[in-house]
């Protein structure tokens with residue numbers, strides 16, 4: 001089957017946290033991080049689709065670990081799965097300790113991008129993704145569930161049509177009545 005390997009969509013971006021990026025207590029502002037994550041993930045989507053791709057949505061991001069002024073952060077993204085015109089991209093953020101070379105993961109988010117035609121107006125079909133490693137295969141499988149949940153959240157899918165919700169939370173009994 002024609003497709004593109006996950007590894008071909010890998011994008012890595014490094015930033016040094018400067019005073020202009022921080023809030024009054026010296027932590028990186030969330031908006032800056034989100035902007036870098038969006039661009040990093042968008043480049044992965046462009047690598048996959050071969051053309052312009054727009055952000056359709058971003059699943060939740062928690063700011064559990066502060067990134068401090070002077071820290072070096074590394075953003076890594078790749079396409080986990082392509083559907084029809086849309087692609088799911090994971091973007092992970094790591095704080096790098098230069099002395100030890102250790103990288104600690106601080107943030108993670110799943111983005112959805114839609115490939116557009118040459119006029120940048122109409123969604124176009126994108127190639128399938130070819131997962132190779134165990135992690136890539138796991139992310140690929142689970143992407144179907146995440147897609148259903150985000151489309152339900154966006155009001156673009158009826159929860160009753162979700163294969164994932166039916167399988168995980170409901171059992172169809174013989175009377176055709178759903179029980180939790």
Ligand SMILES: CC(C)(COP(=O)(O)OP(=O)(O)OC[C@H]1O[C@@H](n2cnc3c(N)ncnc32)[C@H](O)[C@@H]1OP(=O)(O)O)[C@@H](O)C(=O)NCCC(=O)NCCS
Nearest residue numbers: 054055056057083084085086087112114123150151154156
């Ligand atoms: C994203 C966008 C192209 C979707 O257009 P649309 O008319 O809703 O198109 P469709 O309903 O045909 O959906 C196209 C694809 O987007 C996906 N999609 C739509 N809304 C989505 C959402 N909230 N989250 C994830 N995917 C979404 C659909 O599932 C579909 O994917 P598929 O073809 O793989 O099944 C359109 O809403 C848009 O242009 N939004 C603005 C994008 C932008 O400017 N982003 C920059 C940040 S402001």
